[in-house]
Amino acid sequence: MIKTGKILILVAVMIYFFTDTPVTANETVKKRMFVSPQDIGIEKAVERAKKTVRMIDDMYKTFIVLVTKEYVTDPTMFSALILSKKVFEAMSKKGWHEARLLGTDETPHNPDNLPKDIFERGAVEALLSGQNYYEKVEKVGNKYYLRSATSVIAVMQGCTICHPGKKVGDLLGAISYRISVEEYFD
Numbered sequence: 001m002i003k004t005g006k007i008l009i010l011v012a013v014m015i016y017f018f019t020d021t022p023v024t025a026n027e028t029v030k031k032r033m034f035v036s037p038q039d040i041g042i043e044k045a046v047e048r049a050k051k052t053v054r055m056i057d058d059m060y061k062t063f064i065v066l067v068t069k070e071y072v073t074d075p076t077m078f079s080a081l082i083l084s085k086k087v088f089e090a091m092s093k094k095g096w097h098e099a100r101l102l103g104t105d106e107t108p109h110n111p112d113n114l115p116k117d118i119f120e121r122g123a124v125e126a127l128l129s130g131q132n133y134y135e136k137v138e139k140v141g142n143k144y145y146l147r148s149a150t151s152v153i154a155v156m157q158g159c160t161i162c163h164p165g166k167k168v169g170d171l172l173g174a175i176s177y178r179i180s181v182e183e184y185f186d
């Protein structure tokens with residue numbers, strides 16, 4: 001009996017140390033690993049997923065910039081970034097893709113934007129070292145996902161209204177995407 005208890009504690013400790021924080025709260029802890037698309041012959045499917053990410057990333061950022069430009073004049077106003085998080089949530093609920101706003105500073109506006117797993121920590125490190133894009137292909141169970149993170153820069157003076165201490169051109173954070181790699185055979 002005591003032996004079983006000890007083994008259970010050991011297993012719990014091992015699970016705690018060897019599993020990474022899930023991306024979404026409702027995602028059950030499944031075995032996740034990063035793979036190379038070349039090794040498993042899914043390059044074409046990954047290329048399609050990358051193109052989709054480029055398109056949605058451009059769309060989100062265009063909205064963020066336009067909303068800031070057209071509506072925001074002082075820091076008490078509703079931020080385009082809060083709005084974009086609501087859109088991310090709606091898209092995720094519909095099963096299109098997952099997107100998360102990521103802070104690259106140690107103390108982002110919202111602690112919820114701190115990196116949450118190995119991928120996001122790697123992305124923040126890469127972006128802080130000067131890269132503007134970071135990606136990995138992740139295998140969860142028997143499904144593949146493209147994880148990518150694109151830098152978010154203070155592209156206009158309007159951004160600095162609410163991000164004091166930053167100037168135009170500075171890195172403010174990233175958007176972290178997770179999109180399923182769909183394979184079609186023709």
Ligand code: HEC
Nearest residue numbers: 068077079081103108109110113152153159162172173174
């Ligand atoms: C009206 C104020 C306001 C303006 C203007 C603004 N932001 Fe923010 N920003 C916020 C707030 C508030 C958050 C935290 C949102 C949250 O997660 O709840 C935030 C968060 C962020 C984050 C995530 C990192 C962090 O600190 O949490 C990025 C990246 C970001 N903003 C980029 C931009 C860019 C780019 C612009 C200009 C196009 C911009 N912001 C303009 C208020 C603003």
